Amino acid sequence: MALDEAMLIMAAEQNVTLVRLYSWNQPSVSFGRNQRCTGVYDAERCDALGVPAVRRLTGGRALVHGRELTYAVAAPTAAAPSLRGGYEAINVVLLDALRSLGVPATVSVPTLRTPSPGLAPCFETPSGGELVVGGRKLVGSAQHRGAEAFVQHGSMLLHDDQGMLSDLALVPLPPVPPPATLHEWLGDDHSVATVAMAVEQAVRRASPGGIVVGTDDIITAHHVETAASRYRDPRWTWRR
Numbered sequence: 001m002a003l004d005e006a007m008l009i010m011a012a013e014q015n016v017t018l019v020r021l022y023s024w025n026q027p028s029v030s031f032g033r034n035q036r037c038t039g040v041y042d043a044e045r046c047d048a049l050g051v052p053a054v055r056r057l058t059g060g061r062a063l064v065h066g067r068e069l070t071y072a073v074a075a076p077t078a079a080a081p082s083l084r085g086g087y088e089a090i091n092v093v094l095l096d097a098l099r100s101l102g103v104p105a106t107v108s109v110p111t112l113r114t115p116s117p118g119l120a121p122c123f124e125t126p127s128g129g130e131l132v133v134g135g136r137k138l139v140g141s142a143q144h145r146g147a148e149a150f151v152q153h154g155s156m157l158l159h160d161d162q163g164m165l166s167d168l169a170l171v172p173l174p175p176v177p178p179p180a181t182l183h184e185w186l187g188d189d190h191s192v193a194t195v196a197m198a199v200e201q202a203v204r205r206a207s208p209g210g211i212v213v214g215t216d217d218i219i220t221a222h223h224v225e226t227a228a229s230r231y232r233d234p235r236w237t238w239r240r
Helices: 002-014 043-048 083-100 164-168 182-189 192-206 221-231
Strands: 018-022 028-031 053-055 063-065 068-076 131-133 136-145 149-157 212-214
Touching: 002 018, 002 068, 002 149, 002 221, 018 192, 028 164, 043 164, 063 164, 068 083, 068 192, 083 131, 083 136, 083 149, 083 192, 182 192, 192 212
Parallel strands: 018 212, 028 053
Antiparallel strands: 018 068, 028 063, 068 149, 131 136, 136 149
């Protein structure tokens, strides 16, 4: 999460668009920026089950990061002046990547109801503009916009690990239909690395030479450490 925030700062300072692709070495849970966790999830239960918890810079609801590819995009606001414009521009690239793999993903139809950051997990139902397969959410995304830049990150599920949220909760969570997964369409022949390569190639097709597809070492240590001190602090993670 600190690296994603550092990308936001770099996009504003250097007027550059950056893309970072990463995975997780153990199941972890992230909470939306304004989501209520007090009385819903429990730090001691997360620790006992060995599931690290963090609160995101972006909004939305809780999700488990496990067997997935996570993408992060940071860009100047001029590249996509509106929240919807940012989602739409990134969706074009993600759809290209997914379809190149043979996954028939589509964009969900907008509804009048915007999910609030309540008890329901992130993958409960797709919001308008999210990527789905057969009506089930495949990619969960969230965006944060600053004055000069925005950052969007999201989870592309290879397998469904969202059931772990019930083990971390202190109260019963709303029943959630299983999300779509890449494994359903790709089987065991495609790894996180394969999906990451497809996304990277789609980025380069969309903007040859115009976007930095980077790794952690392109992000300055100062920005990362400044942000990391907050994300490591339980007072941030469990602040509400």
